Amino acid sequence: MKTILKKLTGILLAASLVFSVTACGSEAPENTEDNENANTAVSEQDGEAAEEAQNEQTSQETKGESEKIVVPYMLTMNAAEEREMVQDAINELTIPDIGVEVELLCIDFASWSDQLNLLLTDGGVDLFNCCFMSPVSTYVDSGAITELDDLLEEYGAGIRDCLGKYIESGRFDGSIYGVPKVDAYSNRPCVVMDAEICDELGISPDDIHNFEDLTQVALKVKEAHPDLAIFPTGTNGDFMGPIGFDPLGTTGNNVFGGLVLADNNLEVVNIFETEAFETMIGYTNQWMEKGLFVNDPMNSQDGAVSYLSNRQAFCYMGGGFDPAVTAEVQQNNCGMRLYGAELADTNYATTDSVSGMMWCIPALSEHKEAAMKFLNALYTDSELANLVCSGIEDVHYVKQEDGTIDFAEGLDAFTTGWPSGMGTFWPNITITDPWKPNSPDYYQTWIDSNDHAVLSPAMGFTFNPANVTDEIAACTNVVSQYYNAIVLGLDDTESLLETFRSELKDAGIDRIIEEKQAQLDAWAAEK
Amino acid sequence: MNTRKLKRALPLYLMMLPGLVYLVINNYIPLAGLQLAFKKFKYVEGIWGSPWVGLKNFAFLFKTRDAFNLFRNTVGYNLVFLIINTILAIVVAIMLNEVRSGMVRKVSQTLILIPYLLSYVVISYIVYALLGQSSGMINNSILVPLGIEKISWYTRPEYWPFILTFVQAWKSFGYHSIIYYATIIGFDKSLYEAAAVDGAGTWKCIRSITLPLLKPTIITLTLMSIGRMFYSDFGLFFQVPMNSGMLQKATTTIDTYVYRGLMESSDIGRAAAAGFLQSILGFVTVLAANMIVRRVESENALF
Numbered sequence: 001m002k003t004i005l006k007k008l009t010g011i012l013l014a015a016s017l018v019f020s021v022t023a024c025g026s027e028a029p030e031n032t033e034d035n036e037n038a039n040t041a042v043s044e045q046d047g048e049a050a051e052e053a054q055n056e057q058t059s060q061e062t063k064g065e066s067e068k069i070v071v072p073y074m075l076t077m078n079a080a081e082e083r084e085m086v087q088d089a090i091n092e093l094t095i096p097d098i099g100v101e102v103e104l105l106c107i108d109f110a111s112w113s114d115q116l117n118l119l120l121t122d123g124g125v126d127l128f129n130c131c132f133m134s135p136v137s138t139y140v141d142s143g144a145i146t147e148l149d150d151l152l153e154e155y156g157a158g159i160r161d162c163l164g165k166y167i168e169s170g171r172f173d174g175s176i177y178g179v180p181k182v183d184a185y186s187n188r189p190c191v192v193m194d195a196e197i198c199d200e201l202g203i204s205p206d207d208i209h210n211f212e213d214l215t216q217v218a219l220k221v222k223e224a225h226p227d228l229a230i231f232p233t234g235t236n237g238d239f240m241g242p243i244g245f246d247p248l249g250t251t252g253n254n255v256f257g258g259l260v261l262a263d264n265n266l267e268v269v270n271i272f273e274t275e276a277f278e279t280m281i282g283y284t285n286q287w288m289e290k291g292l293f294v295n296d297p298m299n300s301q302d303g304a305v306s307y308l309s310n311r312q313a314f315c316y317m318g319g320g321f322d323p324a325v326t327a328e329v330q331q332n333n334c335g336m337r338l339y340g341a342e343l344a345d346t347n348y349a350t351t352d353s354v355s356g357m358m359w360c361i362p363a364l365s366e367h368k369e370a371a372m373k374f375l376n377a378l379y380t381d382s383e384l385a386n387l388v389c390s391g392i393e394d395v396h397y398v399k400q401e402d403g404t405i406d407f408a409e410g411l412d413a414f415t416t417g418w419p420s421g422m423g424t425f426w427p428n429i430t431i432t433d434p435w436k437p438n439s440p441d442y443y444q445t446w447i448d449s450n451d452h453a454v455l456s457p458a459m460g461f462t463f464n465p466a467n468v469t470d471e472i473a474a475c476t477n478v479v480s481q482y483y484n485a486i487v488l489g490l491d492d493t494e495s496l497l498e499t500f501r502s503e504l505k506d507a508g509i510d511r512i513i514e515e516k517q518a519q520l521d522a523w524a525a526e527k
Numbered sequence: 528m529n530t531r532k533l534k535r536a537l538p539l540y541l542m543m544l545p546g547l548v549y550l551v552i553n554n555y556i557p558l559a560g561l562q563l564a565f566k567k568f569k570y571v572e573g574i575w576g577s578p579w580v581g582l583k584n585f586a587f588l589f590k591t592r593d594a595f596n597l598f599r600n601t602v603g604y605n606l607v608f609l610i611i612n613t614i615l616a617i618v619v620a621i622m623l624n625e626v627r628s629g630m631v632r633k634v635s636q637t638l639i640l641i642p643y644l645l646s647y648v649v650i651s652y653i654v655y656a657l658l659g660q661s662s663g664m665i666n667n668s669i670l671v672p673l674g675i676e677k678i679s680w681y682t683r684p685e686y687w688p689f690i691l692t693f694v695q696a697w698k699s700f701g702y703h704s705i706i707y708y709a710t711i712i713g714f715d716k717s718l719y720e721a722a723a724v725d726g727a728g729t730w731k732c733i734r735s736i737t738l739p740l741l742k743p744t745i746i747t748l749t750l751m752s753i754g755r756m757f758y759s760d761f762g763l764f765f766q767v768p769m770n771s772g773m774l775q776k777a778t779t780t781i782d783t784y785v786y787r788g789l790m791e792s793s794d795i796g797r798a799a800a801a802g803f804l805q806s807i808l809g810f811v812t813v814l815a816a817n818m819i820v821r822r823v824e825s826e827n828a829l830f
Contacts, residue, residue, distance in 0.1 A: 134793045143569040295661035470587035473788030481772040506592045
């Protein structure tokens with residue numbers, strides 16, 4: 001008996017030795033460093049939050065009956081040191097108006113997704129912007145976020161008015177799960193260039209309309225500045241823009257079936273097998289051959305914009321409703337003059353272009369009504385919107401005579417206690433006062449662009465990937481293996497492309513496309 | 528057990544208590560979470576309430592043409608690492624032990640530990656500084672002056688089994704050898720003195736005293752590594768090749784595949800399934816290895 005017991009303990013011990021690692025680390029084997037960062041950040045924040053909760057509790061008793069909600073806020077460049085000041089100002093508005101007390105939870109951009117995913121499991125937040133996270137559909141599928149239909153009905157009339165038909169982009173399986181922020185929803189691919197070099201060589205952004213024009217310009221710049229790289233990196237999906245397709249819910253480089261927008265029909269095709277994709281590869285391969293990329297583009301991990309601001313590259317590719325505006329917005333981040341030029345002539349709006357930043361309410365939140373009340377106020381109350389987007393008047397910004405705003409004296413983008421660059425994070429920046437040097441009706445142009453946009457025939461359709469997640473996981477791996485090598489022409493492109501396509505088939509891309517087509521047809525029939 | 532005996536042993540049991548509590552909380556209670564591998568996780572229902580889905584979560588690991596590749600890479604690399612690490616560590620440990628100058632020993636002990644303390648992100652850039660195409664040292668300072676054409680390291684998978692093995696060994700040999708060294712200095716010095724009196728040289732001492740005495744340690748450490756046979760160091764296989772797609776044939780392991788496949792979907796059930804499979808396979812191999820050890824030399828078996 002004793003020996004059996006001893007053996008059993010031995011086996012158990014060995015088992016625990018092996019298993020414990022899984023049990024703890026089952027969340028997904030992420031970059032360990034990031035995880036560590038996230039963890040310390042969480043615990044720090046938790047401590048802070050707990051401390052605050054205590055302080056708040058005493059003060060709350062005097063404030064009367066208001067429901068407290070926690071709303072995470074993303075930090076990018078500099079810390080929001082004056083968070084508490086802004087938070088108090090918000091509460092001065094919201095407690096009397098809607099009976100909601102708001103606690104802003106600052107989360108660093110780098111750990112945003114990790115930390116929010118963690119907070120979602122225990123109801124630690126009540127309202128959040130689902131950006132830079134997994135697609136909203138995955139949170140719907142795992143029941144992490146709640147349906148908003150009834151809440152919108154009761155407390156969200158302002159949101160409905162603001163969004164109009166675009167509210168449909170948050171509908172999954174019949175219910176609305178997220179509301180997009182008010183924005184210029186349509187997109188056209190564009191290139192953002194160093195304005196000084198353009199002026200020097202007499203290049204006008206108005207002369208560029210496609211990859212062919214861009215190639216001519218790139219060669220011209222290369223000739224004049226042989227040491228300067230033209231294109232920073234090949235590792236994100238920006239080159240796909242000019243193909244003009246609706247990715248139907250699988251984004252980035254992972255385009256597993258989509259609609260060719262120029263065809264204006266509901267036929268889901270394999271974008272990687274289209275002629276347009278081959279044309280694009282033709283150009284990027286040519287650029288690589290002529291040495292227009294930065295050195296070792298496969299290994300460049302920095303964001304495209306940083307190459308520009310370090311004067312290591314001439315341009316990068318992006319998208320926006322108006323190339324000039326995209327360049328303008330980026331100017332502040334780069335600290336240099338930029339020109340924007342279009343690479344296609346139509347502004348398309350797709351469900352994905354609308355739903356990039358969705359506001360959602362976690363299913364485990366205990367204050368769903370209060371969260372919706374606050375969200376509604378963010379869409380409609382311009383005083384509140386100004387507060388969250390730009391900070392406090394006369395502290396962080398001052399009003400100009402023409403109605404635009406500028407930094408308060410002595411402050412700039414790096415020294416302000418309430419970061420100004422994140423206005424577009426919040427639900428409705430269009431009801432705030434625009435920053436200098438924009439025109440006072442700057443945001444009206446955003447709204448107007450929505451009226452001129454060409455809607456994808458699948459606008460409002462959201463894909464539910466639940467039935468094909470295995471195929472998506474397999475295909476994602478194939479893309480990460482071949483995509484960059486093909487686009488950058490690192491090997492024999494033709495044979496690589498062939499292998500790429502056949503491996504995608506083996507990984508089940510056709511199953512994904514079929515599933516998309518079936519769901520799309522069902523959606524169209526219902527409509 | 529009578530009361531007197533219990534009374535005498537009580538302090539010992541009390542001393543054991545914190546360790547036991549830690550083991551139970553950290554290693555046994557989380558075992559309940561393993562059920563997630565067989566469930567479709569729903570946030571609202573929680574771990575216990577989520578619906579069962581059978582083996583569905585495991586399917587994605589086998590959906591790809593690379594499924595064989597994944598397991599071959601993971602196990603293959605681990606086997607090679609295990610053999611190389613053990614040999615290297617023992618050789619270095621014995622060499623350390625033979626160094627007579629205390630100063631030299633201390634300095635080298637510290638120096639060999641430095642790579643172990645670097646993070647793989649840092650190491651990936653050291654490797655890049657060596658292998659990079661345009662500014663890498665090997666290409667520009669060695670191959671080109673010798674008149675050999677540059678090698679595009681980050682697009683040629685055939686070199687990477689060697690690169691990864693080298694990097695791994697370089698990073699970890701110091702740590703492993705310290706463990707063996709700590710064992711060696713614990714050996715009874717009188718054995719060596721007796722051997723020296725009988726005319727045994729250094730080499731003879733190593734072969735007839737050090738190595739046989741090290742055997743239990745070697746077996747224990749090996750058995751423990753075998754339990755991790757189906758895991759891979761994410762930093763080594765993801766960061767060091769700089770996530771280069773062209774290298775995936777040689778660098779994909781179970782962990783990097785799971786990361787790439789699930790990063791978009793943050794699917795807790797599938798991630799748990801992958802981890803569960805790794806640990807089950809590791810557990811089975813540990814049991815099997817231990818059984819073999821027990822057959823051959825029962826006193827050295829773990830259990």
